[in-house]
Amino acid sequence: MNSKPNAIVAQSGGPTAVINSSACGVIQESLKSGKIGRVFGATNGILGVLGEDLFDISAEKPETIEALKQTPAAAIGSCRYKLKSLEESKADFERILDVFKAHNIRYFFYAGGNDSMDTADKVNKLAADMGYELVCMGIPKTVDNDLAFTDHCPGYPSVAKYVVTCAAEAGRDTEALYTTDTCTILEVMGRNAGWIAAATGLAATCPEDAPHLIYMPEAPFSFDKFVSDAKEVLKQLGRVFIVAGEGLKDKKGQYVTADAGAFAKDSFGHVQLGGVADMLKAVIEKEVGIKARFNKLGTNQRSAMHFASLTDVNEAYMCGRMAVKYAMEGENGKMVTLVREKGPEYRCTTGLAGLSDVANGEKKVPKEFINDNGNHITDAMRDYVRPLVQGEAPITIGENGLPVFMRFERKPLEKKLPEYKL
Amino acid sequence: MNSKPNAIVAQSGGPTAVINSSACGVIQESLKSGKIGRVFGATNGILGVLGEDLFDISAEKPETIEALKQTPAAAIGSCRYKLKSLEESKADFERILDVFKAHNIRYFFYAGGNDSMDTADKVNKLAADMGYELVCMGIPKTVDNDLAFTDHCPGYPSVAKYVVTCAAEAGRDTEALYTTDTCTILEVMGRNAGWIAAATGLAATCPEDAPHLIYMPEAPFSFDKFVSDAKEVLKQLGRVFIVAGEGLKDKKGQYVTADAGAFAKDSFGHVQLGGVADMLKAVIEKEVGIKARFNKLGTNQRSAMHFASLTDVNEAYMCGRMAVKYAMEGENGKMVTLVREKGPEYRCTTGLAGLSDVANGEKKVPKEFINDNGNHITDAMRDYVRPLVQGEAPITIGENGLPVFMRFERKPLEKKLPEYKL
Numbered sequence: 001m002n003s004k005p006n007a008i009v010a011q012s013g014g015p016t017a018v019i020n021s022s023a024c025g026v027i028q029e030s031l032k033s034g035k036i037g038r039v040f041g042a043t044n045g046i047l048g049v050l051g052e053d054l055f056d057i058s059a060e061k062p063e064t065i066e067a068l069k070q071t072p073a074a075a076i077g078s079c080r081y082k083l084k085s086l087e088e089s090k091a092d093f094e095r096i097l098d099v100f101k102a103h104n105i106r107y108f109f110y111a112g113g114n115d116s117m118d119t120a121d122k123v124n125k126l127a128a129d130m131g132y133e134l135v136c137m138g139i140p141k142t143v144d145n146d147l148a149f150t151d152h153c154p155g156y157p158s159v160a161k162y163v164v165t166c167a168a169e170a171g172r173d174t175e176a177l178y179t180t181d182t183c184t185i186l187e188v189m190g191r192n193a194g195w196i197a198a199a200t201g202l203a204a205t206c207p208e209d210a211p212h213l214i215y216m217p218e219a220p221f222s223f224d225k226f227v228s229d230a231k232e233v234l235k236q237l238g239r240v241f242i243v244a245g246e247g248l249k250d251k252k253g254q255y256v257t258a259d260a261g262a263f264a265k266d267s268f269g270h271v272q273l274g275g276v277a278d279m280l281k282a283v284i285e286k287e288v289g290i291k292a293r294f295n296k297l298g299t300n301q302r303s304a305m306h307f308a309s310l311t312d313v314n315e316a317y318m319c320g321r322m323a324v325k326y327a328m329e330g331e332n333g334k335m336v337t338l339v340r341e342k343g344p345e346y347r348c349t350t351g352l353a354g355l356s357d358v359a360n361g362e363k364k365v366p367k368e369f370i371n372d373n374g375n376h377i378t379d380a381m382r383d384y385v386r387p388l389v390q391g392e393a394p395i396t397i398g399e400n401g402l403p404v405f406m407r408f409e410r411k412p413l414e415k416k417l418p419e420y421k422l
Numbered sequence: 423m424n425s426k427p428n429a430i431v432a433q434s435g436g437p438t439a440v441i442n443s444s445a446c447g448v449i450q451e452s453l454k455s456g457k458i459g460r461v462f463g464a465t466n467g468i469l470g471v472l473g474e475d476l477f478d479i480s481a482e483k484p485e486t487i488e489a490l491k492q493t494p495a496a497a498i499g500s501c502r503y504k505l506k507s508l509e510e511s512k513a514d515f516e517r518i519l520d521v522f523k524a525h526n527i528r529y530f531f532y533a534g535g536n537d538s539m540d541t542a543d544k545v546n547k548l549a550a551d552m553g554y555e556l557v558c559m560g561i562p563k564t565v566d567n568d569l570a571f572t573d574h575c576p577g578y579p580s581v582a583k584y585v586v587t588c589a590a591e592a593g594r595d596t597e598a599l600y601t602t603d604t605c606t607i608l609e610v611m612g613r614n615a616g617w618i619a620a621a622t623g624l625a626a627t628c629p630e631d632a633p634h635l636i637y638m639p640e641a642p643f644s645f646d647k648f649v650s651d652a653k654e655v656l657k658q659l660g661r662v663f664i665v666a667g668e669g670l671k672d673k674k675g676q677y678v679t680a681d682a683g684a685f686a687k688d689s690f691g692h693v694q695l696g697g698v699a700d701m702l703k704a705v706i707e708k709e710v711g712i713k714a715r716f717n718k719l720g721t722n723q724r725s726a727m728h729f730a731s732l733t734d735v736n737e738a739y740m741c742g743r744m745a746v747k748y749a750m751e752g753e754n755g756k757m758v759t760l761v762r763e764k765g766p767e768y769r770c771t772t773g774l775a776g777l778s779d780v781a782n783g784e785k786k787v788p789k790e791f792i793n794d795n796g797n798h799i800t801d802a803m804r805d806y807v808r809p810l811v812q813g814e815a816p817i818t819i820g821e822n823g824l825p826v827f828m829r830f831e832r833k834p835l836e837k838k839l840p841e842y843k844l
Contacts, residue, residue, distance in 0.1 A: 011598070014599065015594070015595045015598045015599060044601050047601060071594065072591050072594050072595070073591070073594035073595045073597065073598040073599075074598035074599070075594075075598070077598055078598045078599050079599070079601045079602065080599070080601070080602045080603075081601075161823060161824075164822075164824055165728050165824050165825060166722045166726075168824055168825070168827065169494050169495070169722060169725040169726060169727055169728065169825075170720070170721045170722050170725050172437070172493065172494050172495035172497075172725060172827060173437045173494070173495040173721040173724065173725040174721070175495065176433070176437045176495040176496035176497070176499055176500045177436065177437060177495075177496070177500050177501070177502070179466050179469060179501045179502070179503075180501065180502045181502075181721075184720075184721060186722075202822050202823075202824065203822075203824060205822070208829070278700070293720060293721065294718070294720060295718060295719060295720030295721055295722050296716070296717060296718045296720070297717060297719070297722065298592070298606075298715060298716060298717030298718070299592045299595040299596070299603075299606060299715065299717055300588045300591060300592050300608075300717050300719065302595065303591040303592050303594060303595040304588075304591060305591055306587050306591065306729050307728050307729060309823070386821075386822055386823065389822070389823035389824070390823045391823070392819070397814070399808075400586075400624050400625075400627070400808055400811070401583060401624075401731070401808065401811035401812045401813070402583075402586055402587050402590055402624065402625060402811070403587060403590070403591075405590065405594060407630070
């Protein structure tokens with residue numbers, strides 16, 4: 001029996017192409033540290049902790065762990081379970097510590113967005129209050145790129161590389177067939193921040209190039225302006241290629257569309273958006289009188305391992321490794337940040353930010369990255385995103401001609417506690 | 423002034439990742455033949471011929487022509503203009519021959535689907551009737567893969583490689599986040615044939631793998647069956663990943679959905695489909711009571727040069743070259759076909775089929791490629807599609823981190839005829 005303390009690694013929220021690279025960094029660095037006994041995976045994030053659904057990642061084959069770097073989505077399993085305040089979700093937080101105690105878990109590495117950093121922060125505070133020695137470290141993860149205190153978020157560069165390429169490619173399709181299919185609308189993710197939409201602007205290197213118009217939640221959306229923008233491009237080029245972030249808002253800050261279905265809010269209470277492109281297509285057909293079509297990349301944009309950014313894979317791995325290194329150096333209650341060093345060459349190192357600071361922050365696309373018309377990006381945005389999309393992440397092609405992904409053997413840990421009802 | 427006869431190359435219908443590879447083959451082989459003077463591009467397919475909007479492709483830089491192999495969509499320009507019978511569209515057909523005569527065009531290379539083969543066939547017949555020496559050769563092109571007489575159609579292998587990879591990737595996303603985002607529906611192209619949907623089945627190598635259910639237009643669709651299929655998978659796996667072809671039909675042969683908008687039919691009179699995935703998402707949420715989301719790859723699937731099939735690029739190029747070679751050998755009124763040679767190793771050569779035969783044929787996914795339940799594929803389909811998706815087409819990455827695409831300089835030919843009103 002190993003008497004060294006154990007670590008847990010968990011993944012939360014929407015998957016990305018590189019959250020598994022971060023997990024790989026945590027696992028490999030933990031095993032190398034000499035101070036950590038076993039590394040457990042929490043099946044489906046905090047749900048796995050609450051349910052004591054853990055498995056021994058350190059017992060997995062080293063090549064399986066290495067192959068995390070080439071596997072999209074969240075191989076350990078993710079969730080959207082939101083814990084509230086320490087008072088409101090007291091039972092949950094206590095249960096988390098009970099599970100940690102039962103398995104001698106003294107390190108909690110949590111990859112996620114600001115809701116996850118909030119959870120890690122609260123677990124950490126409760127542990128301190130109860131005198132349970134625990135180190136909680138956050139690893140940034142969100143395709144939305146909206147975390148504060150970090151230059152960018154692992155996951156974003158890969159989705160950026162993919163969507164800008166998709167815009168360039170589908171833009172050529174519209175250019176070829178503009179005599180009938182005159183308008184194409186590409187809908188991309190981004191509930192509150194337009195970072196993904198903004199990235200597509202990198203494809204526009206001359207007036208011919210798509211996208212011709214980009215709409216982001218940060219620039220108040222007006223239907224009249226949208227129609228006149230489209231007509232203007234049509235006059236110049238005879239076609240128009242439009243990128244729309246899913247979370248477009250009017251000048252009152254209201255979403256211009258919201259899915260009115262039965263599942264219109266996710267478990268974090270966020271409004272589920274959809275149908276922006278579908279709606280804009282209808283507006284174009286009615287108000288401009290041309291045929292429009294839309295592409296909605298959906299979850300394919302955040303899982304596009306086959307064309308992920310090498311920069312992103314490397315940085316995500318670095319964030320995972322550094323979370324462990326910082327913990328070994330005595331840091332606690334922090335999220336690893338990405339720091340863009342000054343200088344003509346892109347160079348990225350890591351730093352730290354307090355979990356609670358990150359939890360309460362949000363980083364939107366700044367004004368200077370959006371053009372005055374509110375319908376495209378500036379060179380400042382191009383300079384920001386260009387280094388991030390560099391390099392193609394290696395993939396292994398199997399005999400079916402498709403990228404090969406790993407799966408854990410997932411040997412479950414014996415449960416030591418009574419069942420817990422959520 | 424060159425006294426050799428000239429050739430025209432034109433592209434028609436929906437673009438693909440490799441129709442430009444075919445054009446490259448036509449152009450390079452024409453220039454090499456010694457029997458062809460100049461090669462003209464018809465801007466936007468037959469519209470360019472009718473409008474005498476031609477440009478001199480042989481005057482373009484050789485590296486521009488070579489870069490066609492790495493550029494998606496239709497670089498010469500495409501259209502959906504449909505010519506009717508020789509009687510009904512007599513003026514159009516005569517105009518085509520007038521333009522050919524005015525520019526001493528004796529070779530017409532047309533890449534497209536069966537409507538385009540029909541046009542080429544009729545132009546050819548009229549020329550023969552009028553005693554104008556003309557060679558018309560067709561080059562197969564359609565992501566739908568529904569042309570008869572050819573083992574498969576250039577364009578299809580690339581869309582197959584891309585959608586099956588997207589299914590594998592987004593499948594991992596659903597697998598990671600199934601506790602909230604339990605069902606994902608991927609909508610793919612295929613108005614009448616389910617070849618694209620069927621290709622995604624290659625990703626399913628074990629019960630865990632997506633897609634779990636595949637619906638094709640060839641298998642009559644029933645909402646009740648769909649709901650019970652989904653429930654069954656949910657019972658087994660706790661999640662379900664579904665692929666739906668856009669052209670699903672009920673047992674009476676009626677589309678289960680049709681866009682009722684102002685542009686519900688394209689210029690070929692085909693019903694424009696859309697909203698299949700959106701509709702199925704609503705059905706799942708209502709009838710099964712779980713959250714569902716959908717991805718609609720749209721034109722991104724047919725323009726995904728960044729992960730195109732090398733086999734496809736090579737074969738498309740071969741079809742273009744062979745169209746010229748066959749023409750030089752005295753063939754006329756034929757479309758180049760792809761012939762899968764017998765034997766354990768995949769080997770593909772070319773053959774010929776009559777333009778009118780191709781125009782009137784259609785190849786659907788055969789019964790033996792679809793499972794008995796009508797909701798997935800068989801090993802016969804896997805064996806058919808596996809060789810097609812092999813190899814990754816080379817791309818050149820520019821300084822923005824994106825694939826580099828070419829554009830023609832497009833030096834217009836001087837017009838010799840009066841304007842023609844369509």
